[in-house]
Amino acid sequence: MTRTVHIAADVAAALGPEQVARLTGPEWIDQRVQCWECDGWMETGEDVAVLLVRVTDLVDPDTGASTSFALHSHPACSPSKILVTTDPEIRARRGALATQRDEDEGDDVDAVATVLDTGRGSAYPVVMFSYRTELIADSPGPERVDLVVSGLMSFGWHLVGNLANPPGPGPAGFRLRFTHERPAPASPGVLELLDPAGQVETAVEVTPGRYWRPGVAISGQTVLLQGSRYLTDWERRGRAAVKAAVRAGSIVGGIVPVELRGPGNDVPRARR
Incomplete structure (x- = not known):
């Protein structure tokens, strides 16, 4: 119907x-x-x-x-x-x-934790938050950016132009925390976005892709992408929907540190 x-x-x-x-x-x-x-x-x-x-x-x-x-x-x-x-x-x-x-x-945010291919024989861990709120600017025109994106940019998140190159560092003090109980790489857990004061801004249960947590354990960080309503059909549309949102100028992001709480994360860290 x-x-x-x-x-x-x-x-x-x-x-x-x-x-x-x-x-x-x-x-x-x-x-x-x-x-x-x-x-x-x-x-x-x-x-x-x-x-x-x-x-x-x-x-x-x-x-x-x-x-x-x-x-x-x-x-x-x-x-x-x-x-x-x-x-x-x-x-x-x-x-x-x-x-x-x-x-x-359930939650007012859809979330995915996976890795994205750069197209150059490498990949990077990424967390994607898709907020279900739909805010718009009150003046029509092709250059308008939705208020979720413009509000996040005012905090220092970067407008994402493509997925082949990770965005720059996120705003100082923001970080992610992933808490899980089982050691398997794809074990589910709770993913939290913390602000500079240590307050939880977003919390959502997520089952990460099996390469996301190992990549984070090595690097200590992930790319965080944020926008509204772009992960409504991840299972069917997947990366195509994310790429479409990037082309529309409706995704912001930045690299943030990640704290992993749970077993199976004791691996050597990459030098930065």
Whole structure:
């Protein structure tokens, strides 16, 4: 059963063609989404309407533009339209900007830990975080970058131009920690991104590719790639989806140190 995505003309004009293509493409078309109006879930075969929720008091300090959220609703709950609101109004109505998830929905980030081939007979370990939040800049145009990417770049993460060359070092103080219980290289564990203050920004359970942890054990570091909605179908689309996101300018990254907590990591470190 194919989903129909309803997008009103004024919503499409505000979103711009790239975001319209994204919202009707594989990143969203095959995903279970939640209704902004009733909090109910819409399965992959159910039709959806796209809402542009414009929060007038959340302003980008660089551009002065309001922040907008591309959200979904049951067509019967609300047609596709532009909603103008404020942060206090949203908090009063929903308790928070993020909609409440069912207990079985899981983490709000998809994660992959693997190695990427440079095409030159070498490879490097990489962690990919794909956030399920969809933030957009509130002015259409081909040069627009989604706010997840622009916000991460403001912290010092680098826009990734290709996958053959690892990006430069990540912002000072950021690091990853992987905690696992079994010594096998592909044993599952909890992957955490820590900020310079040592606070956990992101935590997700992941089963790494069998070469990722040995590579990290030797080098003590990994490339971290971050963006939104680009790992929704890793099993089927894999690296092709990541390359497409890189071409679209929607991936940032950097090299970060990794702390491995668990058995089987006692190998000689590479000299740097």
